[in-house]
Amino acid sequence: MPEQLKTFEHKKRNWVGKPLKRKEDLRLLTGRGTFMDDIRLPDMKHAAILRSPYPHAWIKGINVSEALNFPGVRGILTGEDVAKMSNPFPVGVPVPPKYYCCAIDKVRFVGEPVAVVVADDRYVAEDALDLITVDYEPLPVVMDIEEAMSPEAPVLHDNIGSNIYSQRFFQYGDMEKAYKEADLVVKGKFHFPKYGSTPIETYAVIASYNPFSEDFVIYNNYQGPFVNHSLVAIALGIPENKMRWIVPTDIGGGFGTKTGLYPYIALIALAAKKTGMTVKWIEDRREHLLASATATDRVTYMEAAVKKDGTILGLKDKAIDNTGGYIRAPEPGCAYRSTGNHTGGYQIRNLDREVLVVGTNKCLTAPSRGYTCQELYFSLERMIDLVASELGMDTAAIRFKNFIQTDQFPYTTPTGGIYDAGDYQKVFQMALDKIDYKKMREEQRNAREEGRLMGIGFSTVVDPSVTNIAYVTLALTPEQRAKGHPKSGSGEAVIIKMDPLGKVHVIACTNPQGQGHDTVISQIVADELGVHPDDVTVSNVVDTHDRLFSITTGSYSSRFASVVTTAVVTAARRLKDKMLKIAAHLLEANVEELEIQEGKIYVKGSPDKSMQVRHVAGTAHWNQAALPEGMDAGLYETCLYTMPTSQPPDELDRVNSSNTYGFMAEAIVVEVDPETGEVKILKWASVHDAGTILNPALLEGQVMGSCAHGLGGSLYEEWAYDENGQCITASFQDYLVPTAMEVPKIDIGHVEIPSPFTALGSKGAGESSCMSVPACIGNAIADALAPLGVIINELPLSPNKIWHLIQKAKKKG
């Protein structure tokens, strides 16, 4: 933990906080956006990928001769080529599997790439795929998370010898004492399903290789570069400056799943190198639903040691995450990313954790929808309700009983998380008021008398934004960490420049996938420099040659609102300082006396002693000799900002895994039809503390989107496999994504508790409700079905599943 936490004072703003219309919308709505598929390069060829139809099999041989002779085919890349031309991807576990961008001698999930055909167009490439014959020797499959750990289970990777990729034990506080002091121990087992985020735009890569300069140029729609530019460089056996990644202005959604794009970046790059062509690959929907990326599925055993009055003294839990046929970076983050906020918004001081990360014959994972927090909070929030039920306590009251108090912030959790600011009581109370809680309980009493199944559910969760990459090293023990190199940080880079006429251009690298970052950046700069948002333009996509970035760069874990805004403010203030110094020099005044407002720099108290911003800008560029001695010419400033709260873990495995912590309270009222198992949402309140609100219109969109995602995960979405390892949800016919028809009216509320750790007081908001809603709907349905003795510990709660649970309970009772 830093000696002195760096804090900011916040002041009133003109533009930040206003619902300014998005700058991005004009080009998107008129079809002038530039997405990956809009990129046309000369002599571009097209790739199609042959994928394994088997979940687990040896590849005895591949015959591509007929396909190679098919007219229009330019070349074919197989696993044999990939093994010669690349190295396995590095991953942060002690004994890593050999994960290449293509199957070499074995396939380990349905959809795993086996070969790539490069042809004049996609039709030809697909036809050529049909002519490739692969001789597979099928092997027994392992699909169940717990069965994967048994010694009898088929082993996916012989070099590991078991299906356990990572395992660690953690102890915080004194759980033994907590058990001794407890009046009751409540136990639960929870199963969180595997599902993705299905962005409208699928993965896309256009790669070319220059054999003379031995470098790659790769267009892609990745959310990073994050750590993966470095990892792909290692895999391709090249230094990082020999691989240029370029992202187009627009990406059609990501939600974390596009951080799993990088193996395909390597694959298409190798296809380009082998064939000597520029190769374009656009993933089709079926490929995406088979072999892109999902969050992990997880089995959790949780025990709570509690007192009769509802105080939760400690938690013990064992969580087993499934990363599929291989494990790839940033996994095993699934087990460690939420370390700092593991105990949620509660004053729980004792915690024993066992984490396991295993493999089965399912497709691979990436951070998706709040990386690990959906899984964590489903268990934790269901547990809170189970404890309340055992104690005969109201589910709202038990939360108030255990919440962190407002005077305890900044609050350090037993696991090392530093919660910046919050008022959990206020946020939760607003949600309760919005659904008229007392009245709902009365209505529930009446409904139960009539035999109707009405339920009320809550979830109150902490939203951990801005990853501190230190968390990945928790996969190693303190002793192992001491021998290696520590990792830490959350940095983001911003360049701000002013042209000779006083207009501003900002260059950042957040690769927005629809969040509206450019609009917010314009608002911030307008406030700082006294210009109008229309005077500000933004370039905000990665070019690893031309832009400033580091291994933490990208859009993930809602880091824009906290770390990027602070970097923008800092860079803008550096520019403002320079402008004021120039003006002071030219006006022969003191810098401290100067102020900027609406395009003018003037002496406070003597407004006629002033000059136009554009004269300052003009001087900086056109009359460089007139600048103060020793000052750089022009008007450019940069900031690569990392939050000081991003420190490596200590020797007790404590780490501040995030840097700002927002809070959500969901309150949902449901009615379940006992005949059909269908769930109807009667009321839904969703209240958010995202700190200072940057743009209320954008925030509204983010909340609605995350609510829709949360609803999908609760009732509809599942990336399902049958017992033979076949993926049975490879189209939207079976993988159910909520539409406008499924999303009910949501009463959204906001409470602004600014973070002292960010320049504007904002925290993240993008992932919010997708983490809290599955737990809330689970709780609501559990409450509705409580009179029948139904236990809810899994998702999605489809009508089919609910109906069977009701029948099962009827038989028992």
Place this chain on the structure above:
Amino acid sequence: MKIEGKYKFLASQEHIWDLFMDQKNLEKAIPGCEKMEEREPGKYDVLLKIGIAAIKGTYTGKVEVVDPEPPNRYRLLGEGSGSPGFVKGEATIEFSQEGQHTIVSYQGDMQVGGLIAGIGQRMIGGIAKMMAGQFFKKMAKQLKS
């Protein structure tokens, strides 16, 4: 997945057994069958062109008649693969006489993989039943001729 069904033929059990054992009849009756060649007695190579769940494709495969107990029952093993995926299955075919009719009933297990599994999983049971129905209808036609 499990598949089962039955069909009634107006003929004696021995007659129906012979009908089912004749490769020429099978070749005509199996939906989409373009070629059927006997490699060894009871073992056949087949080429099928069929649409499953609106996915048309060509499948090359093997069919094997095992444990024949004339004229009462035999087991059928089959597997085929093509660009749309692969199919693997086995079934027990039973014959029984009911007055002037012979009931042919089948009970089996089918596995599909690849494209057809991902897209048409929920339809496969129904499609299998439909194809079985087509097969039996065509066999019945050949009975008449």
